[in-house]
Amino acid sequence: MTNDPGRRKRLLLVGAGHAHLFSFARIERFLRGGIDVTVISSAPLRFFGTGPEVLGDSDGMKELTVDVRALVERGGGRFLEGRVASVHPQEHCVRTESGEELFFDALSLNIGSEIPSALLGGSPGRVFAVRSISSLLELRRRILALPPGAKPHLAVAGGGPSGCEAAANVYELSRRHGRSLRITLTTGAAGLLPYFPLKARRLVAAELQKIGVEVSERRTTLVSGDTLVYSDGSTGDADFLVVATGARPSKVLTESGLEVDDEGAVIVDEYLQSLSAKGVFGGGDCVAFQPMELERSASHALRQGRVLFANLLAYLSGEPMRPFIPKKEPLTILNLGRTGLLVRKPFVARGRFALLLKRWIDRRIVKEFQSPSEEKS
Secondary structure: OOOOOOOOEEEEEEOOOHHHHHHHOOHHHHHHOOEEEEEEEOOOEEEOOOOOHHHHOHHHOHHHEEEHHHHHHHOOOEEEEOOEEEEEHHHOEEEEOOOOEEEOOEEEEOOOOEOOHHHOOEOOOOEEEOOOHHHHHHHHHHHHOOOOOOOOEEEEEOOOHHHHHHHHHHHHHHHHOOOOOEEEEEOOOOOOOOOOOHHHHHHHHHHHHHOOOEEEOOOEEEEEEOEEEEOOOOEEEOOEEEEOOOOEOOHHHHOOOOOEOOOOOEEEOOOOEEOOOOOEEEOHHHEEEOOOOOOOOHHHHHHHHHHHHHHHHHHHHOOOOOOOOOOOOOOEEEEOOOOEEEEEOOEEEEEHHHHHHHHHHHHHHHHHHHOOOOOOO
């Protein structure tokens, strides 16, 4: 970072996840401090609900969608639609897929994670990634276009929160619109929701059984054409496959020279700054919090967002930074189509009230960023 006191500093925010929302809404604060802000995102609009929700209720998408371009430009920042091809911390430079070079004094990464290509190699129109909203909307369209009497097999790979939500919301979609599908879910040896309390796992298992989802502890390891290959060596087929497993941070990070963990997430300290590169920060799924292991969740990412904003401003202004202190037991709510599951350890409950609470919380959070930004301390 240059020491020229007369030059405006350059802040580069890569990705439009939950951890960057707070900074997007406060770009004016950076500008007043002599800091120019550029945001790179793959799309100008960002949906901030969970992907599987669009299967059961696509009509509610607008309420949970933020126009990131408008939010950034309203604050005086520059919005660049595109993807990052490489990150060069030592050169203080990022290169986009279009070949543009962007130099920075501080960089923040919030690019989430990706599904491995081995599970996305099936026939076109049959394999759908749970982290892609456009992919899930296409699946929804295909289910609603099924002819009367058809009963295709829809397989879900992954027994974590996204896999459970996907299976339940596909059922709810088919029920509402008079379609019939055989739905299976493969979890791997860890079973359903391995990091959740036992009561939560049992409640979700009971709900999936009640709606007819067949759960297996085999693991889907490969998709070849229309064939699914399982961890026990057996094979099967499916008319549709929803991939909700194996998500990892982008290989752009592992190739950057930044210190990463075994899964490829950038290791950050208590200030959300890279251990190996000063001036490089991050939040959300693409970072690993070094002081303690954190589950990947929107709740943690949103809380990181406030500290990330404060520390980016402090770092570029030469002021002390403040540590991120995770909430000990964050609230988690799963959308299971016709019901919800609420977990805040040790409390666990299932019911429609949980679903309604999730919708209220999500809409309350997003509403702030859909409105004109106001100065907030």
